[in-house]
Amino acid sequence: MQIDESKNYSEMWMGTYPSNPSYLLSTGEHLGEYLKNNPQVVGKSVLDRWGPEIPFLPKILSFSKALPLQIHPNLDLAAKLHKQDPKKFGDANHKPEIAIALSKFELFAGWKPLNDIQAHFKLKPLEKFVPTQTHFNDETLRQICKSLLNASPNVVATTIKELQDIPESHFGAYPYIPGLLDRLSKQYTEFDNGNLVAALLMNYLTLGPGDSIFVPADSIHAYLEGDIVECMARSDNVINTGFCPRAERDSVELFSQALTFQPHNAQDALLPRRKSDKGMNGKTDAYAPPISEFAVLCTCLGAGEKETHKSILGPSLMIVTKGCGSMNIPGGKKVELKEGWVFFVGQGVALDFCTEKGMAVYRAYAE
Known part of the structure; x- marks a missing residue:
């Protein structure tokens, strides 16, 4: 890739992933080709499991606007999607990842505790998104998430406005929700379904330098602002459903079916150092x-x-x-x-x- 010194870049990739590989400065050789020609440098254990390859993909990210609301398919789903649409899903691997803060880092990762979500959805503006059933469990949460993502732009905007008219004290341990909805709406308009999913359902975290999180495959997340070291299994598969133009969003049905429910509180999202x-x-x-x-x-x-x-x-x-x-x-x-x-x-x-x-x-x- 030719670097244009007059432009800003939000990501720097390192490794052998085909869409953005690294090259040896001394010879210009593709790092992946170097490894194929010198397989001994990866070590026997890695060679036996993954071949002459680097099985991970490190990145540096710097962003001041929310990255897409997303999940990464697990191994089974990644293989299926790659077979169906290899152009969009360029590999058959999963993509669990970690993110380590280099600066103040704001993000959404995983789900709030189920009881807290249930309390939110007793608020009048949100009752319409709750399916009629006796037990409020993770499957209820899946249906709520699906309903929020399928809501029309006008319903999303109206719901946000109604929530902002409710006193902060009504949001229990999460009085930041009305203000956060305002902040997100200014980034992606009040019509973006991701605003409601992130603010109401997901853990909102602020990390300091050196803090980190682990995002399992199929775990919902969105990075809001900061500078981070990111590392993941060697994959670029992603399913987006918010914080991006509607034309770039993936199937809500696929997203909803693929969701897992880990982590289910803020503490479990953190990765110890x-x-x-x-x-x-x-x-x-x-x-x-x-x-x-x-x-x-x-x-x-x-x-x-x-x-x-x-x-x-x-x-x-x-x-x-x-x-x-x-x-x-x-x-x-x-x-x-x-x-x-x-x-x-x-x-x-x-x-x-x-x-x-x-x-x-x-x-x-x-x-």
Whole structure:
């Protein structure tokens, strides 16, 4: 991809996904081709499971407007959709992902607790979206979500207006809902169905730098504002139904059928940050989601500090997100590190980092 220095970009991809692959700076070779010609660099475990490939896709995202309300199909559905429409669904893989905040990060992830949602939908403007049944459960929630997404533009706008006329105290633990509806409406108009789904049904979270979330396959989410490191299984499949033009939305029926109901509260959406045994000097944390495709290391160094990463038994992709420094690799070679620089690291390579002024490095890996 040719970079136009006069333009702003909201995403930077790293890895081997065909629509936006990485290339070796030294030779111009496609990273995927390099791995095919040198399969030993991914390590035996990764080679046996995924072939000469990087099984994850790291990105840097920067956005000030809500990204589409979406889910990513699970393995079974992804295979089915890829077979039916390979142009739109370009692979047969699932796409569980994590997002790590580099700045203040606002987002919607998963569902509010069921009891809280049930209380919201006793409000007069929302009663019409509730199916007639005795028990309020996740299937009720599926039908409510479907009804909100199928509502006409005028019904959406009228409902938002009616909710904004209700005192904030009537929204229980969520007094922010009327104000949030106003904010979202200004971004995507008061006619966007995603406004109601996100504000009423989903967990609204504000994370600080270093905080992170895990989004399982088929889990509803929408990122609102911030700068993040994102990493996912190697896929670009997505089903959108809000915060985007109507012509770009996918089938509400497909979206509704694919939904799962995890997580079902804000706390369960968070991914803990723990010290990693990959860092020899205690300067490295790990974000390890409950999937096999990847984990992410974060090394933050102050002025004059050093860190060593033990060798990893699989491939990794590393980006410097702040500051500068240097990296020593086996053979006595010293490599300069600067903000925005990206490195592929083959299996079995130990790395020594040092910095005079401070530096932050994120490294996604599989083994």
